[in-house]
Amino acid sequence: MTNAAAVTNPSAPTESVGRRREFLYFAIRRPKVLVSATIILVFLAIGIIGPIIRPGDPNAFVGPLASPPDSTYWFGTTTFGQDVFAQFSYGVRATFLAGFLGGSIAAIIGMVVGFVAGYTGGVVDEILNMITNIVFVIPTLALLMVITAYLSARGIVVEALFIGLTSWPWAARAIRAQTFSLATREFVDLARISGVSSRRVILSEIAPNMSSYLFLTFILLFGGAILIAASLDFIGLGPTEGVSLGLMMYNAVAWGALPLGLWWWFLPPGIGITAVVGSLYVMNVGLDEIFNPRLREM
Amino acid sequence: MLTLEHVSKTYKVGAFGGGSLVAVREVDFTVAPGEVVSLIGESGSGKSTIGKMILRLISVNGGRILFDGTDISTLKGHELNAYYRAVTGVFQDPFSSFNPVFKVSHVFDMLRGRFGGSVEGRTWDERVGEALESVGLEGGQLLHKYPHQLSGGQLQRLLIARALLLDTKMLVADEVISMLDASTRIDVLNLLGDLKARGLGILFITHDLSLANYISERAVILRRGRAVEIGPTDRVFGNPLHPYTQQLLAAVPRLHEKWGKQIAPEDGAATTCLYHTSPAARDGSGSPRPAMAEIEPGHLVACANVDAHCPDDVAAGTAAVA
Amino acid sequence: MSLQISDLRVYYRTLAGDVKALDGVSLEIADGEIMGLAGESGCGKTTLGNSLVLLDGRMKYISGEVLLDGTPLPIADYEAMQELRWREVSIIPQYSMSALNPTRKIGRMVDELLHSRGRQYKELRAELLRRLELVGLSADILDRYPIELSGGMKQRLVMVISTLLDPSLLIADEITSALDVSSQKAVAQTLVEFRDRKFVRSMIVVTHDVSILYQISDTLAIMYAGRLAEKAPTGVLMEAALHPYTRLLISALPEMGSRFADKRLMGIPGTPPSLLNPPTGCRFRTRCPLADAQCEEQPPMVDVAPGHAVACWKVT
Numbered sequence: 056m057t058n059a060a061a062v063t064n065p066s067a068p069t070e071s072v073g074r075r076r077e078f079l080y081f082a083i084r085r086p087k088v089l090v091s092a093t094i095i096l097v098f099l100a101i102g103i104i105g106p107i108i109r110p111g112d113p114n115a116f117v118g119p120l121a122s123p124p125d126s127t128y129w130f131g132t133t134t135f136g137q138d139v140f141a142q143f144s145y146g147v148r149a150t151f152l153a154g155f156l157g158g159s160i161a162a163i164i165g166m167v168v169g170f171v172a173g174y175t176g177g178v179v180d181e182i183l184n185m186i187t188n189i190v191f192v193i194p195t196l197a198l199l200m201v202i203t204a205y206l207s208a209r210g211i212v213v214e215a216l217f218i219g220l221t222s223w224p225w226a227a228r229a230i231r232a233q234t235f236s237l238a239t240r241e242f243v244d245l246a247r248i249s250g251v252s253s254r255r256v257i258l259s260e261i262a263p264n265m266s267s268y269l270f271l272t273f274i275l276l277f278g279g280a281i282l283i284a285a286s287l288d289f290i291g292l293g294p295t296e297g298v299s300l301g302l303m304m305y306n307a308v309a310w311g312a313l314p315l316g317l318w319w320w321f322l323p324p325g326i327g328i329t330a331v332v333g334s335l336y337v338m339n340v341g342l343d344e345i346f347n348p349r350l351r352e353m
Numbered sequence: 354m355l356t357l358e359h360v361s362k363t364y365k366v367g368a369f370g371g372g373s374l375v376a377v378r379e380v381d382f383t384v385a386p387g388e389v390v391s392l393i394g395e396s397g398s399g400k401s402t403i404g405k406m407i408l409r410l411i412s413v414n415g416g417r418i419l420f421d422g423t424d425i426s427t428l429k430g431h432e433l434n435a436y437y438r439a440v441t442g443v444f445q446d447p448f449s450s451f452n453p454v455f456k457v458s459h460v461f462d463m464l465r466g467r468f469g470g471s472v473e474g475r476t477w478d479e480r481v482g483e484a485l486e487s488v489g490l491e492g493g494q495l496l497h498k499y500p501h502q503l504s505g506g507q508l509q510r511l512l513i514a515r516a517l518l519l520d521t522k523m524l525v526a527d528e529v530i531s532m533l534d535a536s537t538r539i540d541v542l543n544l545l546g547d548l549k550a551r552g553l554g555i556l557f558i559t560h561d562l563s564l565a566n567y568i569s570e571r572a573v574i575l576r577r578g579r580a581v582e583i584g585p586t587d588r589v590f591g592n593p594l595h596p597y598t599q600q601l602l603a604a605v606p607r608l609h610e611k612w613g614k615q616i617a618p619e620d621g622a623a624t625t626c627l628y629h630t631s632p633a634a635r636d637g638s639g640s641p642r643p644a645m646a647e648i649e650p651g652h653l654v655a656c657a658n659v660d661a662h663c664p665d666d667v668a669a670g671t672a673a674v675a
Numbered sequence: 676m677s678l679q680i681s682d683l684r685v686y687y688r689t690l691a692g693d694v695k696a697l698d699g700v701s702l703e704i705a706d707g708e709i710m711g712l713a714g715e716s717g718c719g720k721t722t723l724g725n726s727l728v729l730l731d732g733r734m735k736y737i738s739g740e741v742l743l744d745g746t747p748l749p750i751a752d753y754e755a756m757q758e759l760r761w762r763e764v765s766i767i768p769q770y771s772m773s774a775l776n777p778t779r780k781i782g783r784m785v786d787e788l789l790h791s792r793g794r795q796y797k798e799l800r801a802e803l804l805r806r807l808e809l810v811g812l813s814a815d816i817l818d819r820y821p822i823e824l825s826g827g828m829k830q831r832l833v834m835v836i837s838t839l840l841d842p843s844l845l846i847a848d849e850i851t852s853a854l855d856v857s858s859q860k861a862v863a864q865t866l867v868e869f870r871d872r873k874f875v876r877s878m879i880v881v882t883h884d885v886s887i888l889y890q891i892s893d894t895l896a897i898m899y900a901g902r903l904a905e906k907a908p909t910g911v912l913m914e915a916a917l918h919p920y921t922r923l924l925i926s927a928l929p930e931m932g933s934r935f936a937d938k939r940l941m942g943i944p945g946t947p948p949s950l951l952n953p954p955t956g957c958r959f960r961t962r963c964p965l966a967d968a969q970c971e972e973q974p975p976m977v978d979v980a981p982g983h984a985v986a987c988w989k990v991t
Contacts, residue, residue, distance in 0.1 A: 396826070453739075467784070534716055535715060535927055535928060538927070539927045539929065539940045539941065542929070543935070543939055546935045562856070562930055562931070563928075563929045566933075566934065567929035567935050586934075587934075590931070591688055602931075606884070606887045607886060607890075607930055608930045609889075609913065611890055646801070
């Protein structure tokens, strides 16, 4: 049924206003997006503001040992007298950083590989596909253990780099598929016969058409990176210094928070990771419904 | 102006490129300035492939395409730029030809980098305005709209205006009106006719014989990648020599005549082959035989049995006619 | 069977309001008649065809009555129509060729379709094979996947499947649009044959291609912007159309004889009106060379001759 779409309305407002208006209309009515965005923003605020109101080394021994939350130490203290809230807020910051950095690296690699493979086709596509498949099936955990054996000190950046370099294949595949279908559209041919170079065609004709898709892909990579980072930290393959939510959980379990009942030590980081990653995924679904009108129920 | 010499295109298909698919097989024809040549064929005939090869969107495997005497596959840099200017195309789906996230002015802005600036004292905006006027559109508000806000006819006109902006000499029109409504079709077609009068050469690719009959001076009938009949439109349609052309003409639904019950002969069942019985084909003097035989001035035809072996093939020694 | 449509209105729901795609159409089709429904995009012909079979989520039935053999056809009631779909009323939808599931063999697909209607594949297999042969498809097609067939073959296949249960009314929606000229002829002639062999009693053939309709339909109805402009036996319409739109439309069609060099054909200036807020009165008046103040009132559909009806003040 294209009757509705075929109606040309010369007096309609310009597209950008219409689109934004439509986007906001749906965004506001979509609890998924609103609630999840709020949750993420709250955590982000904690990560930014927290270290400002509680400056100093989060791993310093400052307070009474293993005391429950009170007015001074909002999240209580660890078995070593470290401020859990300070650790938590620095941890949130580190987690976001690892997620953002890892997600960005993966996104960039995925986009480059996906675009080039999808647009160029032929032998280049075959080679890139092979590389994608190989990285896909590499057992990242085993690889990480090998790397760990060689690096005595690791920071957040190295961890993020590792995550970024190993989690891009699915994004590359998805972007390649979309690029494939867009590259056959006639506006790409039109750009080529106007003398536009391949690089510019990808950047200025194809990518803008996929902007919502690229955004969603980034969100998923971001969330995935956080999860992977937390998991790695939890099994002890994380950074050797500093603090992150995963590391907090690792320490909590390693130093007996569970049998001792120190719920204020392992609950906040666990809830934090779950809330942030979960919200990101739910927001992704919500945004997908907005961007893709077919998923909406009228 | 544009010459196709024995042009072929073969695709590698199957895993690891084992098999091959011949999309275009040794096609020869020319387009002169101020002439509309229609390239007629059904799906799979290779007509769009030829259009894309002329526009350099697809590479040529065999033979060459010459523009003003130069092989287009050798063009680089400044000369290539000049080619993109001189030869351009308009495609079938107006809504697919415009990038939906940009305003329609984007198709003009894309050209500005390479072909922009003032020419003969007219600024870019003036040139765009002139081009729009030539196709019967008013600038101003129109350029700020998005593609889905305009009709198919308006979008196709914009693409033709783009070609005029480039001062193009040769337009490859690939099924440009098949997605338009009947009442707009004729307007766009008339526009092409007016452009022809200004000296533009047009390659009109279509599957619709009535349109080809309306607008073109010469016609090339394609079947499965091969040219089977070439000639002045009124001769090809008035006196079709190839069984395939006859079959096509019999199948066209007319407006004042019902379909007859006769069916043209199927492949391989052609009784006489005008190509193999013509003097040119029977001349075994050693020089390579032309792919088509000229039966009337300018009116050429290929073997009637393009896929199967022709019983009238003298050179192969299985002549049915002495 | 006979079909009577009285003042049917079906609108589309959109964010911006209701698109009045079908706004008061009345038609009659006799037993054994092939009616062609022609018009340009946005005229409502597809909406009319679809509303007789299935109203999808966005379509809203507003008013009007449809009588099939004297009994009302409950088009607004999805459940009630389930009984009648495919059995009494059937459709060959637009793009049906690409609607075949690529992962199913044809035979399996037919089996599933029949099963969903409570019929057994076994009991209809013989008839199915007979009809496939009639349209020129071999029996082994049932073991093939859709991708192995050409466009014309797929279209004929869908035609056979859609008419397998011998519906009284068949709606064929743009079935020749995506085909080559030779396949078009074969498909169009097959439609007529189905009617002649009484597989289908009556047909509505919806298309924008008037020349195909000239070849196969008994009567022609021309629609414009959601309303009927003119309806007449095909020969009469082609030779002596009365409505200005019909005349302009037919004269804008290039046919085999006409050449640009000899005589330029004229199009119709302007574009069809927006159906969100259509103009009052005759919807063609913004583009009609004969329009005047009288046309601000909607002209009724008037019979000017037996079987020939026009909606235009200037004619009646």
